[in-house]
Amino acid sequence: MRRPLASDWMHLQSLILFVQVDVNHASEIDAIFDSISYDKGASVIRMLQSYLGAERFQKALASYIKKYAYSNAKTEDLWTVLEEETGEPVKDLMTTWTKQQGYPVIYAKLNGQDLELEQAQFLSDGSSGPGMWIVPMTACCGSYDLNKKFLLKGKTDTMHVKDFAATQSGQNFWIKLNIDQTGFYRVKYDDELAAGLENAIKAKKLSLMDMIGIVEDSYALSVACKQTLTSLLRLLNAYRHESDYTILSHVTSVCLSVNKISTDANPDLSSDIKKLLIKLLLLAAKRVGWDPKDGESHLDVMLRSLLLIALVKLGHEETINEGIRRFHIFLEDRKTPLLPPDNRKAAYLAVMRTASTSNRAGYDVLLKIYKETSEAQEKSRILSSCPDKDIVVEALNLMLTDEVRNQDAFYVLGGISLEGREAAWAWLK
Secondary structure, eight states: OHHHHHHTTSHHHHTTOOSSOOOSSGGGHHHHOOHHHHHHHHHHHHHHHHHHOHHHHHHHHHHHHHHTTTSOOOHHHHHHHHHHHHOSOHHHHHHHHHSSOSOEEEEEEEETTEEEEEEEEOOTTSOOOSOOOOEEEEEEESSTTSEEEEEEOSSEEEEEGGGTOSOOOSTTOOEEESGGGOSSSEEEEOHHHHHHHHHHHHTTOSOHHHHHHHHHHHHHHHHTTSSOHHHHHHHHHTTTTOOOHHHHHHHHHHHHHHHHHHHHHOHHHHHHHHHHHHHHHHHHHHHHOSSOOTTOOHHHHHHHHHHHHHHHHTTOHHHHHHHHHHHHHHHHOTTOTTSOHHHHHHHHHHHHHTOOSSSOHHHHHHHHHHHHOSOOHHHHHHHTOOSOHHHHHHHHHHTTSTTSOGGGHHHHHHTOOSTTHHHHHHHHO
């Protein structure tokens, strides 16, 4: 669900993201529908299935297929059958999702024993559009066994926590809306609810999908200026003891994005923010280390590479120095166990972080390796990752030669370092 949510919060993109569109001629289909439209459609159907329940949804869908077998049917026919079979207002509900662009953000605020909810259209520039949805809401309180489903039909509504929760206080109290991220919406929690979720994350009380969903929502809200960066950093800190690859892949992605944004927005604070992000990832990185372990899972192998690369990109000196050390050993012995293939990208990036026009030995060696190997994609990306602007331009000029295959040229552009972006833009112009 991450991709359609990310794509459908932009002003320009959301203008075309109607799931249901009238087609007057077959030639219009390719222009109207794309992978984002299909992803959004699938996500909305998943939300409906979750709200109705898998068994009820399947039985109703079977009735629809049987009723319209060997005949034509319209979208409204599907909603009608689902409504008749389940007794839920499916047609009104789905119309708000299929004939309307974008999606909502749900603001959740705890007021005594009441959970106050308010919806608004979510847009990346921080504004609120006129959209209004019938939102299938799910919520759990302190445990997935204590859960509730309901429809948010208007702009605001209130849910009584005591209706499905035994306790409303203490560190074990938390409320998670959008259980397992089955709903196509973001959630913005007030400070009290956010603190409860941070405790639940630390105590590993949440499902994998919810662990991912919370950090993705928080990042999106911060980018849209609907939440402070401080709140996002505090949430990220709750993941410090996490060891799951899937969760940490999302956390790492958010950390690198935060680093990029903070470097652009407030260079004076970027150094301190980098230190916080490094501290967040370092515990998991030390657990997996540089060296493979007997019997470790393939996810740990992937996690090691993920974390080492992230720490190098964040400028962690210890990781960079160790990567350079292992790289020099690798140059003497290409079969050394100290730098297995899964770790080489981190070492290559570490070398490039210290390369410059006055110290270009690392760049020249990597360029030699690039020319010798048939696996050129990652090498192309690495060559332009140097912070030295002159080296970046040299790597870009390499794209115009026979050394870089045409199909690999975009990898060079994709690997531009934060420091080299202005030089790359000037070169491109």
